[in-house]
Amino acid sequence: MLMAGIRLGCKHGHFMLLFLCIPRTPVAIGVVLPGASQGCWAGGYTYQRCCVGRERDCFPSEFGNRFDETTCCSAMVEAMGALEELGLPLASRAPSPAIGRCVEESLSHAEESLARNSFLSTLRCIASLQSVDVVLDAFLGGGFSLAAVAQGLDVPKSRRRPPSVFSFEKHKYLVDEALAPAGPVGDAWPTTVANLTVPDTEPSSNLVTLKEQLHSYQLSVIQAKSRAVHEDQRPEILIGHGLPYNLASLSGYQWNALDILCQHHAPVDLVVMDAEAALSQEWLIIETICMPRLVALFGVNIHGASSWIKNRLEMLNTWQLEAKGVVKLGSKPWKAMAEVRRLRAWALFSNLAADPP
Ligand SMILES: *[C@@H]1O[C@H](CO)[C@@H](O)[C@H](O)[C@H]1NC(C)=O
Numbered sequence: 001m002l003m004a005g006i007r008l009g010c011k012h013g014h015f016m017l018l019f020l021c022i023p024r025t026p027v028a029i030g031v032v033l034p035g036a037s038q039g040c041w042a043g044g045y046t047y048q049r050c051c052v053g054r055e056r057d058c059f060p061s062e063f064g065n066r067f068d069e070t071t072c073c074s075a076m077v078e079a080m081g082a083l084e085e086l087g088l089p090l091a092s093r094a095p096s097p098a099i100g101r102c103v104e105e106s107l108s109h110a111e112e113s114l115a116r117n118s119f120l121s122t123l124r125c126i127a128s129l130q131s132v133d134v135v136l137d138a139f140l141g142g143g144f145s146l147a148a149v150a151q152g153l154d155v156p157k158s159r160r161r162p163p164s165v166f167s168f169e170k171h172k173y174l175v176d177e178a179l180a181p182a183g184p185v186g187d188a189w190p191t192t193v194a195n196l197t198v199p200d201t202e203p204s205s206n207l208v209t210l211k212e213q214l215h216s217y218q219l220s221v222i223q224a225k226s227r228a229v230h231e232d233q234r235p236e237i238l239i240g241h242g243l244p245y246n247l248a249s250l251s252g253y254q255w256n257a258l259d260i261l262c263q264h265h266a267p268v269d270l271v272v273m274d275a276e277a278a279l280s281q282e283w284l285i286i287e288t289i290c291m292p293r294l295v296a297l298f299g300v301n302i303h304g305a306s307s308w309i310k311n312r313l314e315m316l317n318t319w320q321l322e323a324k325g326v327v328k329l330g331s332k333p334w335k336a337m338a339e340v341r342r343l344r345a346w347a348l349f350s351n352l353a354a355d356p357p
Contacts, residue, residue: 035047035071040071040072054215070254070255079289090353093320095320096322099322099348099350103323105121117327117328118327119145120144122348124149124151124152126270127270128153130158131293133159133160134163134268134270135149135268135270136166136265136272136290137272138279139169139273139275140167140174140239141174142177142184143174143178143184146185149165150235154189154235156231162227162236163233163234164235165189165235166221166238167240168239168243169239169241170241170243172241175239194238194241195216196240196241196242196244196257197241198213214257221261221265222264224238242257244258259289261290262285266289267351267354269294271290271294274306276304283312291351291354293351294350296346297346297347299346301344302344317352318353320350325346326345328344329341329343
């Protein structure tokens with residue numbers, strides 16, 4: 001009786017899992033269905049039952065690693081089999097007037113404390129555009145870019161999807177500082193922190209722990225897109241504490257949080273990359289599975305950050321540079337060689353394969 005009552009609670013095309021209504025179409029349009037070409041979905045096994053519903057008999061041990069979450073639930077494994085060589089160059093298009101207005105506006109407010117730099121104020125403005133609902137701020141760091149996009153999303157506007165900001169952060173103290181009452185994000189928006197950290201000890205049990213954490217992360221990711229959509233909706237924030245892509249296995253690709261996030265929320269309207277690490281794997285997953293419509297890169301002039309991603313987007317024929325700017329960290333030259341890192345350039349690209357913003 002209870003079950004029947006619960007089932008009535010979900011609208012058509014949804015099913016109930018742990019008291020959540022989950023849409024029956026698991027993967028966004030344009031993304032491959034994980035596991036399809038790997039032979040996972042035969043004999044009644046489905047993505048829905050095995051990757052979302054976690055039915056116990058899905059990955060029987062007699063098959064070893066032939067069928068598991070990595071093979072059957074990762075969008076990247078499926079997509080890598082279908083990657084194509086670059087096609088014909090896509091025709092460039094006129095620069096987006098909406099983005100142009102955001103850049104102009106941000107320069108005129110550059111002295112305000114909140115818009116302390118042209119990158120953050122441009123981000124805030126872009127997040128307020130009607131075509132932006134879902135943002136991945138790839139690394140939380142100090143939390144300033146996340147706060148900027150959350151503020152932008154937090155304006156009443158007609159929406160296509162529930163406003164959501166996703167982020168990852170390896171260091172717990174940075175998460176705590178960003179979310180502290182006086183921190184840049186504070187408690188202004190409903191925020192979930194998902195634990196994606198496995199202890200260093202006991203390597204064999206770590207894989208089980210990691211899978212548990214990823215399944216639980218996936219539920220939060222699905223829940224974020226299952227909310228009803230309305231105009232004056234507040235953005236919700238989901239921060240994965242830990243690594244977006246787990247490097248524990250050297251033998252190849254492994255089911256990971258970034259793949260999960262991307263397969264459920266593609267196309268992501270805006271991806272912000274501000275990191276000092278190389279991030280090759282992470283970027284390839286974002287590019288292939290998240291299919292971002294806009295990409296904002298910070299620190300494109302300094303070694304070790306996202307400069308190589310800028311070069312990659314300029315080389316590929318599907319991206320267009322929409323805006324760029326410079327943020328000064330300090331108004332006077334830094335002492336000696338550190339000066340090379342004082343000015344930080346940023347660049348904003350739009351995906352020519354997606355609708356213009
Ligand atoms: C995250 O999960 C791991 C493994 O269960 C646990 O050891 C650790 O204490 C958790 N961390 C936090 C911050 O809850």
